Amino acid sequence: MEFLRPARWEEALAAKAEHPSAVPIAGGTDVMVEINFDQRRPAQLLDLNRVAELHEWETGEESVALGACVPYTRIIRQLRRELPGLALAAHTVGSPQIRNRGSVGGNLGAASPAGDSHPPLLTAGAEVEAESVRGSRRIPVEEFFTGVKRNALAEDELIRRVHIKKADGPQQFSKIGTRNAMVIAVCGFSVALHPADRTVRAAVGSAAPTPFRASAAEDFLTAALEEERLWESRAVLRPSVAARFAELCSAACSPIDDVRGSAAYRRHAVGVMARRTLGWVWEEYRSGGDGAGAGTDESAGGSRCA
Template identity: 60%
Template sequence: MDFLRPDDWADALALKAAHPDATPIQGGTDVMVELNFDKGRPVALLDLNPCRELFEHTEIDGRLRIGAGVPYTELINRLGDRLPGLAQASRTVGSPQIRNRGTVGGNLGAASPAGDTHPALLAGDAVIEVESAARGARMIPIDEFYVWVKKNALESDELIRAIWLPPAEGPQYFSKVGTRNAMVIAVCSFAVALYPGAGTVRTGIGSAGPTPLRAVPAEEFLAAELPWHDPAPLPERVLREFGALVSAAAKPIDDVRGTADYRKHALSVLARRTLGWAWTDYLAERKAA
């Protein structure tokens, strides 16, 4: 197995073009596990750690641009106030050591349906900036990024450069169910984000389908039902219908972590709870205003 170490980002793109089967590695929290358990042995590893621009984040024209190499710890500590859903998801990733090394860029590259940040990225309306040496940069909306189990929309010569997200304009929440309380792969996970200005809602479902999913019928139902301009506590009917629509949108399977029926039930509960927390925050914000 070859180990490719570029001098900078331009060199990394050139190496990826010359070695399209090379697997990018930065934090290594997914790649090294597969290597250690002999579940995969790529032809080559492309080390992105010399590309220091991947570790930067900035705000451009009202949107946050987060380099693909920014670790989870940085997201939590530096951007958690503006991206609360993504920060909540990042807190559930592995141990402190993993959060110090692991990145959202790596989560996207692996494209595992169980990846913790995917629901928050879907709910947060992320856009993924990718680049190749031959064609330059392009932007992929998060809804178009996931193709199949552990398959994303990148071409063979492309690398993920950054993730673009608008700062939260309303409450955002993430929650997941695992087989234990910490350092666990999700049995299922869910995220919700409220957009009071537009009167819309976005969701994200993880570990309950071949790819991360949105529950679009649930979003449309909730956007029409929420009393945005005259906020009041939500009726139990709305919470339960939202949970049922989220459950119906899932496409789970039975596996060693849980059955499809359990995942559907758990998602309905997570949806009700996260919505309840988000709406309580919205009521508090409106009251304070």
């Protein structure tokens, strides 16, 4: 196995162009597991750790340009105000050691349906900046996942940054696993309120071949909040509205049976998570919360279990 170690981004792109089958590696939290279990044996590994700009981010007026290799720990500690949903999800990723090494770019590259960062990226409105020696492009995250562990990257492209809109309202994330920590999600759920344009986004992970937005549930809840003038009043959300939202989220799923859970359990669990997570995010909105600072206490152990 050949080990390629570029020092600059241009060198990384050139190496990927010359060796399209080279597997990028930074934290190695997914790739090395597959190699150690002999599930993958690439001809080349493309180590991106020396490319400094991939470990940096820029905070603009409306969005954060997150370098592909920024570890989860730094998102939790330094970007929880701008990206509260992603920070909550980052709390649930593996162990502290994994969070110190793993990154959103790596999670996207692996394209697992169970990736913890995927639902909050979908609800925040993110774009993946992909680049090759041919040029760069931005891929809306809704279009990035093309199948189980498959994505929209061309064979000579690398992820440079992820552009994520800053929170303009409360965001929440929940995850169900076989235990509270260091576990792959049986299913995950994220919801974000966008009071500026009076819309809701909801996304589900590990309950279909790809992470997805629950569009029918979003449309229903957006209409219900408007019809009942709840954006202005911040009144209590009727239980029937929350129940219908949960039913629509559950109905949108197309899960499978596997060692972590049955399809029936996943469909039921998504409904429970949708109802509870909506309750959390609406209570935050009612209390005047704007989403800033969600998940601020790293010692708390992450987002709430559904």
